[in-house]
Amino acid sequence: MQDSQIGLRPATQPTMAWRNRFAALGPAFYTPLAPIALRDPYWVARSEAMASALGLQDEWWHSHEALAVFAGNHVPEGSRPLASVYSGHQFGVWAGQLGDGRAILLGEMETPGGPSLEVQLKGSGLTPYSRMGDGRAVLRSSIREFLCSEAMQALGIPTTHALCITGSDQPVRREEVETAAVVTRVAPSFIRFGHFEHFSHHDQPDALKTLADFVIDQFYASCRSAANPYAALLEAVTRRTAALIAQWQAVGFMHGVMNTDNMSILGLTIDYGPFQFMDGFDPNHTCNHSDHSGRYAYKRQPQIAHWNLFALGQALLPLIGEPDDAMAALEPYKTVFPGELDRRMAAKLGMAHASGATRAITQELLTLLARERTDWTIFWRRLAQHAAGASADTVRELFHERAAIDRILLQYRELLALDGQAPDADLMLKSNPAFVLRNYLAEQAIALAKQKDFRMVHELLAVLEHPFDDHPAHVGWAGFPPDWASHIQISCSS
Structure with missing residues (x-):
């Protein structure tokens, strides 16, 4: 149609x-x-x-x-x-x-x-x-x-x-x-990191300053009153980018092409090319089949974001002045990213605040998920449903190593008991989506669209606009991907 x-x-x-x-x-x-x-x-x-x-x-x-x-x-x-x-x-x-x-x-x-x-x-x-x-x-x-x-x-x-x-x-x-x-x-x-790199590399300090002033005045007004507005701009972008990457990691999203020209100065996800939401959890997974070195693998995204911010800092150095000021502006990444990720992973566990205990349980879970290649989205959603009253068996059946998941679930319950509270099931259900845009779903919608049938595109949009709801009419889209999905290869070509 x-x-x-x-x-x-x-x-x-x-x-x-x-x-x-x-x-x-x-x-x-x-x-x-x-x-x-x-x-x-x-x-x-x-x-x-x-x-x-x-x-x-x-x-x-x-x-x-x-x-x-x-x-x-x-x-x-x-x-x-x-x-x-x-x-x-x-x-x-x-x-x-x-x-x-x-x-x-x-x-x-x-x-x-x-x-x-x-x-x-x-x-x-x-x-x-x-x-x-x-x-x-x-x-x-x-x-x-x-x-x-x-x-x-x-x-x-x-x-x-x-x-x-x-x-x-x-x-x-x-x-x-x-x-x-x-x-x-x-x-x-x-505007991207690459806009600043362009004028810095081509030794156009007036244009570089014009661009930086524009970004500060329009989007980072609080930086204008800082002792060094351009160092303050770099720090503000660093903080936004760190928070963004933490959100990517928590939802299992891989960008695929984290080049500096694909990094937003506003801390937005930009330029969707060979992206992927994680199916079976593999920290080494690279969703761009052109990325032969694995530079943009899931586990490396935080490191690459920091590298890109360093490149932005170099571009802004003619305005910042002292290299030490630029380095100081980048320093918050080392605390903002792990802090934001800890907070989001704690929310996935139903905890309002991160702690050493939530970090320990999260690390044990990630190790087990990686060892068994457990489906990222389904695991976290089932854990949330378990907190809301579903049987623990819906979580246990995702694993071959039942003793390992039983031990972690016991530790989880003990943590909750020590805090004297039940997990916040509502927080978990709002932190662990039932639906993400899996590659195979996009491929199915594209195949139909090539025949001028756009109904699946429209239906996917309606579901993805409300990813934390159950959508009974499309419950299959929240299930395991088919076997052929693991063979999908996404490149930069478009």
Whole structure:
């Protein structure tokens, strides 16, 4: 069933109010560029929640004109489309100039009662920064990004958002011929670590200062009054990034390509490529099959985030001044990350506060889960259901080593007894989702979408927007992945 003919109305005048603060930074930061039209576009999926947050009027949101805008076929009045330039380290190696190779920033939309949000079209055609690419995104990767960004939002993890996907039968060649799509992304800002690296590496201190001042004034206002505002900015970004990575680890999320150009200056999850939510727990798992060295394996994500922050610190050093001040700004990572992870793992155990005892039990559990490759999401959800009254057997049956899990469960009960309380089952159920976007579910939705059947995309979105609910109609999606799921390989190509 094709969504392109559902609910479309004649074009109406949009009521979008645009701001273009990034464009006001000056020509060193971007190339003015309109998106390249997508041939015969149609709707694939839309987020009604995001449309509401942007204040899009229903009549226009369901019009042909909206379809044209988000396919890149019509530039809305008041926007100043552009592609930004940045640089970065990729897989630990300096990659030089990069930039928006397939994305066009339309500008910022003013939202009702909230901050303005940038709107970006990803897959909107060639830009000066496309290098060897064609500037297009394919339906496959667009569906993955659309679903995962909204799933992460519902999990409470800072992320860019996705407003919609527009598709086309226009062919795009990757490993095989696929079809083109544009995913509309939304965020307070798409500025990355790599933006700062670009101007620092190219010895453009005035542009570097302009960018840093912009970020401070718009997003980190409290840093302005610090003795060293730029060191304060680095520390604030360090704290946000540390908290973000702790949330990734707690939910079993792997990004796959933690290059510095894929790191948000606002501490958001950005650029969903070969991501994966953990199935059987394996700390060494690498979800990007192009990552032959395992640089971005699950267990290395905290270390890599700190490495990337160090690269950001180097980029900001011309503004910070003293290397010791930059190092001091990075130091909080060493306490914020473990503290945030401890707190989140304690919540998964139903405890409001972390302690030495919760850390010890968590470590024993992680060791056992890794040894048996126990399904991450199912284990934690069943533990929460056990706390809510289900039999312990639903947890025990996940393990071959019954004596080991029995011993840990006994320690867990003893810990609770020492605290004189029962586990907070409600906290556990709200900390351990029943549903995550497993790769096999995305693959099934993509296979149907390639046949113009978008129903599973829509149904997955509805479930992932409420991941802590039970959704009886889709209980199978909360179950074990099929055997073939372990053979899915995700690459950076899109």
